Amino acid sequence: MPKIEVNEKLFFSLLGEKCTAERLEEIFPTAKAELDEWDTSSGDPETRSIKVELNDTNRPDLWSTAGLARQLRIHRTGIIPEYDFLVPIGQSPKTAYSVKVEESVRKVRPYLAGFIARGPAITDAILRDLIQTQEKLAWNFGRKRKSISIGLYRPSIIKWPVHYRGADPETTAFVPLQETRRMTLNQILAEHPKGKEYASILQNEKIHPLLVDDAGCILSYPPIINSADLGAVLVGDTELFIEVTGTDYPSVALTASILACDLSDMGFSIENVDVSYPYDTPFGRSLVFPCYFQKKVQVGLPAIVKLLGVPVSMDKATDALQHMGSKTSSQGETISLSPPPYRNDFLHPVDVIEDVLIGIGLGNFSPEKPKDFTIGRLSPIEQFSRKTKLSLVGLGYQEMIYNYLGSKKDYIDRMGIDPSLVVKIQNPMSENYEYLRNSPLPGLLGTESISGKAPYPHRSFETGKVAIKKPDENYGIVTRQYLGFLNCHAQADYNESASHMASLMYYLCRDYSVRESEDSRFIRGRQAGIWYQGECVGVFGELNPAVLEGFGITMPAAGGEIDLDLLMQE
């Protein structure tokens, strides 16, 4: 969920309303936004910012000052702004600027969109906002620049048309931003901070994308870095060329539209850029941006009424959608919605219904008590586990609960077991949480290793999940409910555990038998397998002193573990 900072002054001027924190809290939910931080007690109101968290990962248009203000403003006023620079797909008006795409980028990063913005001198607040939007869109919506990246330039120093072509990363070189020396593309990937950060996107590619002007000067190396010559934008500039490249054309086109609408809201006039391809794209071979590519979405009024649970009239529904920024037309009981140019999140009619809901206001819907009768119950294993626990508590045990992720040291080395028995995480965050446990015993022994000062005797148990490898199963790993128990005191021995086991089994009504077992975690000859209905369901005995030593325990211990899922079977 992206978090953004909006310049207080710019935001309120775009919103058309100056708000208190209370007022922001009240209106933010209509944009699924949350007020994260706003310190009004200090700082200069000209430069002060408001921190906002945006919850809807499908609404990248909200991740900017202008976009957030627009949503809130339309919701309040119901007035939808006109963006007449948008060109519908299929139309090709004449433009002063154009980009020629070459065949060589088709494989690596095939799509490009761009436009020119001209207007007032760019202020510090606007530039910061543009850079933030550029980053948030490329990172969150553009999958860390993989599917989308954005570049900003000064159009007046570029010799048009611009060419988007493939380049040999070994021989092509230029001076990137934040550098003073010429570097080859491969050098940039290996040495430049941005190159290192995004190098994986171009891994294994022989030809890399490059944006070059008609004089052969390099604009940028998408999606890595702009050139220091043509790719720098400063406060005070009055013209911008913005391009978006990527691998998913609707996302590339949407990103260009979002940026164009934002700049338009901030007083810039938008000029079109023509992009032509030598190959087919989902939108054709010749396109003019910013474009309107969205398709109309239909939803029936009965579906709205059914999902929302209240009678909603056609007028009320279309009015609500108007307040969410969408133009609609209706025929009979069907609403036809044209998504705003900066949105592409209407996948299903239910997405329109949610807009109706937010347009009306969630506060206008009252809760209704459920009518369907259903029987509630705990799962069989929960019930069986509780019965087990009751017996152990009666026998004087303290119930414990542990994390299920742990270290190789605790789960394998100290237990002295075969590492292949324990499920290993391929991408652990730390070696302390690298394995998924296969037994409750390491947890109980871990308790003993730090509880030497707690008055004895120690009797502890846990019922919980473990992961057991079962190569025959579809996943190769099954989850089981286990009981683990441990007695630790000067007289802890096999016989005590055997007595407790007998008592537990008696009250669980389980006829079990014990057989000699060979489990290295216990002392040979002082351990028993627990057999029930012809299956070994667990083991108990005196803990192997080597295990105790590994955990730093200097008190005798006896205990065991039982698969409660197996023991539960009647």
Add this chain to the structure above:
Amino acid sequence: MAKTLHPLEVKLLLKYDPSTDIDAQKVRDELGYREGQENQAFSWLQGKGLLDEVARISLTGYEITPLGRELAKNGTPEERIFRLLETEGPKTFPEMVQILQIEQKNIGSAFGLLSKEGVAGMNEKKQAFLKTGALLPAKTLVLGQLLERAAGHDSPLDEGALSRDEKAIIASVAKKRGAGDAPFRIVDRERVVYRLNGQSANVRNALVSLGMTGEELGALTQEMLEQGSWKNSSFRPYNIGVVPAKVIPGRKNPYVEFLESVKDKLASLGFEEFDGNMVETEFWNSDALFMPQFHAARDIHDVYYIEEPNKARFIEEPYLSRVATTHENGGDSGSRGWDYSFDREFTRRLILRSQGTVLSARQLPKAKVPGKYFGVVRCFRYDKVDATHLSDFYQTEGIVLGEDVNLRTLLGFLEMFAVEVAGAKEVKYVPGYFPFTEPSVEVHIKHPVLGWFELGGSGIFRPEVTRSLGIDVPVLAWGIGIDRMALMALGLNDLRELFSPDLQSVRLRRTTTRKS
């Protein structure tokens, strides 16, 4: 105070008056207290301010050693040699060693002593003999008497109780250290003298008026009940103000109890519990929930991958094909889909389930209509562990299926959870966002203690989710966060403490009681 006195105190108070010096020996002799009991009585009475210490006198005592006890039983070597020569006539040293079973060097030194005293001599045949009319030397006789006296007492012989001769003799054979080869060990002792003080008179009077004698019954025994002997006596009252001894009870874990109370509450609201695997596939964890495979939350840095095995062998059909088609073009769900090529390899990838909603997805194909299900399940997140994040933790989630469920019923359930599970006084709903629900609603509650916070997220499953899994009715999906309430109930402020391995801290932990 009189009622709370121990019989040892009672008897002492009744026996002596403040003008009498009392010491341990006296009390043992006159009241028949066993060694140790008199000091218990002294210390309790001093503690109550009824008895004062008036003097401490240093004393030397002689404690008989194991060797001394041996000599007391069999006689000293001098005595035994004397008796032997007296009854059987002259004997050589080897003969005496043979008969008396005493080492030759001890025979030698004992004979030397008898000889020095002038009662024995050695003839030309190297035989020891008694001089005519010789009597056992006084020194040997007195030592024998001292040994006999000491052996018959538990306590050492007091120097003050010995005659001058006795003192001289015992001092010549006793040692302070290394007394293993001596018959007596010298011990320094102290005699403490006490007197009851003026305060004791009131207590004594109270005892008299209560008719207490110190002979009251202590513990009620099986024997007393069998014989009925309790009928003619009274019971000594106990001091109920004493701090009780601690016990270590068997107990449930308070956090588990909290989780169980939530489960019980949900079951009482008509929900049936579900359960499932900790290891899941990308398919059930995310694909079945219509989260596109390129979704930001599905990054390698957000879920844990299993190393071996790393893929499921297969994904159940028809769900795999239906979900794949829905992702690609919406299938028959009425959606346009995500418009990308669904990766059927990636979907088999094994991971640790990252959200409880995976169980809801798993439940859908077998769910009843109407039906209500819930789970309180362990989930795993790629998070740095700190006071507010755990790498594994519980999520509470559920679904409601019904022909007529809708947004208002969803709000109805949220209100029910807020009031019934969280004890909220005020509830508010705001639009939310989850990839698998539309519309989505967050519920915020005003908790009596914690104030306003987000209790949970919810929504109506997207048709892309339900249709792919064979469900044609609306399904409400909800999840509530109970960790903050758990911390509050347990008086904690660090999530890691919920899974504390510290035995003593868990033993002492308790939950505050709350009406619900």
